[in-house]
Amino acid sequence: MAYDDNNIFARILRGEIPCTKVYEDAHTLAFEDINPEAPIHTLVIPKGKYVSMADFAAKASDVEMGALIRAVGKVAEIKGVADSGFRILANAGDHAHQAVPHLHIHVFGGKALGPMLVRAK
């Protein structure tokens, strides 16, 4: 899939749409999810134009990859869930219901999160 420059996270990165920033560095931005599904629900995105984790894994530099993972760790610390525990999730493509076509890692926490997935039928 080609990258859509008008996806909502591209617009957040350009400052066209506001976000509640949690963390930022040269390669990543983290901000609060607009519709949180847990007491802590923060999104971590690369600044580069990557549609999904598959696209990122294929094309991103080692520096970008390292920065994204370190940003997840920073967010867990900033949000106070590094010790209590948290879950990360990155939906990729139709079967995973990826809604925004710019790679994003969800960081969930702040309560016991239960089983990993609803049991597949």
Ligand code: 5GP
């Ligand atoms: P996905 O289903 O693609 O894995 O997750 C997309 C996430 O982006 C959803 O959790 C949704 O609430 C969040 N989201 C969608 N639009 C916006 C927005 O404009 N601002 C913020 N902060 N989050 C958004």
